[in-house]
Amino acid sequence: MTRDLDPYQPCAAASCGHPQRHELAISGLTVSYGSLTALEEVSLTTHCGRCVALVGPNGAGKSTLMKAMAGLLRPTRGMIAWRGQPLARATAEIAYLAQRSEVDWQFPLTVRGLVEMGRYPQVGWWRRFSARDDAAVDQALETMRLSDLAGRQIGALSGGQQQRAFVARALAQEAHVLLLDEPFGGLDRPSQELLTELLGMLALSGRLIIAAHHDLDSVPEIFDEVLLVNRRRIAFGPVDEVFTPDNLAACFGTPAQPAPLPPPDRDRPAGVRPSAS
Amino acid sequence: MTRDLDPYQPCAAASCGHPQRHELAISGLTVSYGSLTALEEVSLTTHCGRCVALVGPNGAGKSTLMKAMAGLLRPTRGMIAWRGQPLARATAEIAYLAQRSEVDWQFPLTVRGLVEMGRYPQVGWWRRFSARDDAAVDQALETMRLSDLAGRQIGALSGGQQQRAFVARALAQEAHVLLLDEPFGGLDRPSQELLTELLGMLALSGRLIIAAHHDLDSVPEIFDEVLLVNRRRIAFGPVDEVFTPDNLAACFGTPAQPAPLPPPDRDRPAGVRPSAS
Amino acid sequence: MHWLIDPLQHPHIQRALAICVLAGFANGYLSAFVVLRKSALQVGSLSHTLLPGIAVGILLFGLSPLSAFAGALVAALLVGLGSLTVARSSRLGQETALAILFTAAFAGGILILDFAPVDVDIEHYLFGNILFATDDDLRTVFWVSAIALVTLTALRRPVILMLFEPAAAQSLGVPVRLLNYVLLGLLILVLVSSLQAVGCLLALGLLVTPAATVYLLTDRTEALFWGGGLIGAGGAVTALFLSHHFDIGAGAAIILTLAGLFFLAWMASPRYGLLRRRAMLVTAGGAPPLRD
Amino acid sequence: MHWLIDPLQHPHIQRALAICVLAGFANGYLSAFVVLRKSALQVGSLSHTLLPGIAVGILLFGLSPLSAFAGALVAALLVGLGSLTVARSSRLGQETALAILFTAAFAGGILILDFAPVDVDIEHYLFGNILFATDDDLRTVFWVSAIALVTLTALRRPVILMLFEPAAAQSLGVPVRLLNYVLLGLLILVLVSSLQAVGCLLALGLLVTPAATVYLLTDRTEALFWGGGLIGAGGAVTALFLSHHFDIGAGAAIILTLAGLFFLAWMASPRYGLLRRRAMLVTAGGAPPLRD
Amino acid sequence: ALWGAGPTAVRAELKVATLHPLMTDLAKQVGGSHVSVTGLMSPGENIHQFSPSSSDMAAARSADVVLASGKGLETYLPRLRSTLGSATRIVEAGSAVPSIKISAKDALFVCCPQHAVGGLDPHWWHSISGMKKAATFVGKEFGKADPANAKAYQANAAAYGQRLDALSAWAKRELSRVPRSGRVLVTGHAAFAYFCKEFGFRSLPVAGLSEESVGSQYLAEAIAQIQKNGVRTIFPEQGNNTRAISSVAKSASVGLGRALIADGSASEATTYEAFIRHNIGAIAAGLGGGAS
């Protein structure tokens, strides 16, 4: 029953309270860029219906982990298994939001056209959009408060609107697994609140959400589980267990304690005084 | 005395407690993209030594205001005066950090080379780097914790590291006015704390800092003044006066109150339920 | 009416008309990919790679249209797909890789021709003329266009996705690398087949200008394809009649007609036209679009 | 030693040697801009614009090297700077604008030649050979190179800044638009002057390959310029000797030598070489760099 | 293209279209008043490229005979043949003239190691006797196409042949001023093999077939040969860039003669006689004893 479930319906394991949820298992994952090893022997197991935060300092390997899961980077070692199969085989079940979308902002594409791209895996490369697809696109637009801007060319948006458009595309995909690399970046407060709410609901309906996140304060509010990572796995588990000051200190190094600075003087520029070394 | 002050030394007005600080005056600024008016009749006056937050929802015109100040957009109407002169004449006194740097990430440029670009206005298009310039670059790198990565090609950085490199460039410029479009975006917690500290110090030494910012909670901690903007100026003034729930509601519309959603069911996808309309 | 019917009595105009419609539509449709892929000049350079290819083809298999076609195709594929490989496996952009490879191929061609003489002035193969097309040309253009159109219509969604955002395409399961090669291969096939029929210049013009014109008028990606095809076919047919009545070269007339249409769009486009721009980024390169 | 000294007895080799060093260095140095600007193919296409320019030049001012030079220069400037203007004032990229303008110019040239026949085989004006360079060529190359080198060395910082991030350059007070025009203008000047001396093919090869080779070896922007110049000059001189001893065309020899150097760098570069890549983005187009 | 025959030719019975200006003259000489001749290439046009306009195609199609120069000059001929269909008779005048292959072993070439070897030289019109043979042949072919006037064509051809004999005698006289030892014709490209064979010259094409492929040793050898043979003057070709040849002249310290018409397409020589007189005059003046 687990295998042939249509991934675009709310996950059955969630709503029927089935104890055996779909499993994502990462084991011994190592990814390097040439001689630089960005991730080393990271393992974790989680299930759909969860909201997992990836937390760690800049350069910790969060995006690298996401890219490896999305099939954009080939791991040096290790396995990523989704429902017992290599994740790479299940591209249609995954939605991926890049940290920094490198696109041609002059591309003749409207916001609606962008969000429609999220439906391609479901619609297939051939078929016409059904009313169902159009509805999904409409709803994603509305959720991200973009309905008014649907006809806008994507380059004619503000930074936060662009981010929202890409989030909307990931939503429109109605995927089983959502890989969101800093989805809150650049969003205004209302959008942040909406997205928080939405992620919770998506998890409730049985999606697995994995998101890189920098705002430590809001982690407990948004996420169920957290992976503290800094090249290696520092800790993984439910937020209340893992998100302790000790673990955070281990992850970020000694809490940043900027040396007190001398008052500005005239001879040397204040702007470039070393504040941490 | 005010006129011929070297902008790259700590601002004299700051350290000698001179009451007449350098003034930035925006009056009646209107900027449109074609038929879309992004900013309408915005006026404000501030002084160096202040840290000014631009706060408003996505698409409010924050970036547009920054770009107009940096000379990247030509205003339809209105004036931006710095020390009594059009700001456009003082490009060397301004550092600008874009919200989303659109650069070729494959460019053969190291992190250090990127930060050195910030010194070009001071060094001139000809002269060699002096020890003073090298020191400024070193310090900017150290401040943004990039010293270890100085030799890295800019494309081989994580998203947050890239953001830090561009912040470092703005710092190395030792400009009198810093226009920072969401400088905290993508930074990890330690870097956020360092930057907060640093902005405070820069303001103390007499720089004028104007930054777009989305994290409402941290505004009072970081900034002295705040401009609430949403196409028009909603409010402007010291944080404690302006940053009131009423003003925020006026700026962001009625506080986002997502409608409670029905529990997920099987027939309709949960991911695209409208949550605000 | 006389104006319209009179030319049609000439058999060479009838055949040219068929080629105009076919090649105009197919190349115009494909020009959308060329414009989106920003590979207008790559197509131009590839047409130069054909020279050494034709030479070697004729050298190996003797002087015949088929050996020239085969040589040109193989050379263009080698250089075109080779440049993709170099670009993929280094930091260089494809245009740089292509420039290096195609000058090298050209230089190699000169050396080969030097040691093994062919008494054909190769460049003649590059100058075709639509009035001059044979039935074989017509057939080739038809089949190649049909294959390209069907393939690309079928693959339109993944291709657009890939052109817009390769990373997203990859994560959605599009075989990005393969698709890139297929796209370039089809482009080369169409280029080589129309070269024989209509000549180098016309092929290049038809493969760029139509969609570039539409590009100025719309934000809908789909419109680029059909619009490009229509402008390509319509412009070519109009120009053919003009060229007949003013007795000027058909190829030049088609290029200039298409360029004229482009110029009109550039001046007057309601969205992105020259006359409509008010505020704009002061920086160079692609000013931002406007209007809501 | 004999190997080295023997060729130098011929005066044409001496002159060619001087041109190799001069044009090799200047073009190699400039190739850094071409590679950074990703305009390799633009340079190639511009060399085609020269054809109608030469035709009109000769038509207007009679048959002389000067009128050909002037015609070529004016045509290239018109098309090159025109394409910048179109790109700046529309959403189109410069390469697309250039492709449209240059096919149109070419078609226009054909029409003009048709109505006012000139007894000139225009294409002969595009082919040069470094061995045939005259003292005049040498002087032209020297002065044009000197102007270009001095201007670009002086403007190096703003130009790099502009190529990397136009918005930042603008906000730092760089006159981005003007600088773009100056850069393209200089490129065209160098191109046209070396066309006469060394031929179309060689000029293009020299204006791309040297810096592309360095591009694979370094992350330092500055290294591109000097390295490009050195590779250009060194490769050209080496190839000249090779071409003498194997008695093959000097132009082809230079191109192939430079391409060979590029190939070596591509295979073996410690940073970005083919042999060194381990993990890489699966997506197409410029895989990410590596190493720390 | 030009309409060679005015309205007076309306009553003519045989319609001839020609693909070379010299063939236009030949057709008129042989056809006389019985043909109307349409020259599809006007004097001065580049004979290597044919881009027919609509009226050209109409003329070719309505012609009874299309007269080409042949020997592979018109590489587009197979294409034209298949466009026109079998109804139109295509006559290659040159097929009556014995071919000369460009060959290294041939004593005609002082030095042409690899550069011009093996190619079939299509420039047969430099041989006056060849033109006579062609006239006879064309007369016969016209006769086949228009049997009613076959006699008249043969008579015209014979009469023209006599005039050509006279022209040949004049040419030999003129050239007799050139001493036997000085009979080396140095030109840019290998286009004068027929001339040299006819008048006992040796040919030295310094740029072989194409300027680009000339190597340094070859050039050194060419210069040495020029000096060894005591050549006083070398000749540029009309319509070509003179850079290569004047550079050689300078290196070898010899003079530069008047430009020769290589392709027979020049607006100052619209008839064969004028063409021959131009070339012979230039050669005799350049190499002869200084008189004239």
Ligand SMILES: Nc1ncnc2c1ncn2[C@@H]1O[C@H](COP(=O)(O)OP(=O)(O)OP(=O)(O)O)[C@@H](O)[C@H]1O
């Ligand atoms: N290039 C453009 N062309 C047309 N309209 C634009 C362009 N850039 C921005 N806009 C529009 O102008 C308005 C202001 O945009 P701006 O980028 O200044 O917003 P912002 O306050 O910076 O928002 P964010 O918080 O999302 O960065 C928005 O409505 C946006 O859609």
Ligand SMILES: Nc1ncnc2c1ncn2[C@@H]1O[C@H](COP(=O)(O)OP(=O)(O)OP(=O)(O)O)[C@@H](O)[C@H]1O
């Ligand atoms: N293309 C690349 N080539 C080489 N090294 C890279 C590349 N991309 C990232 N790195 C390095 O790999 C490490 C992990 O980078 P990654 O992008 O995964 O970090 P991250 O956790 O996402 O950081 P951030 O919070 O800044 O986004 C960093 O040290 C980074 O410098």
Ligand SMILES: [Mg+2]
């Ligand atoms: Mg990241």
Ligand SMILES: [Mg+2]
């Ligand atoms: Mg913004």
Ligand SMILES: [Zn+2]
């Ligand atoms: Zn010829």
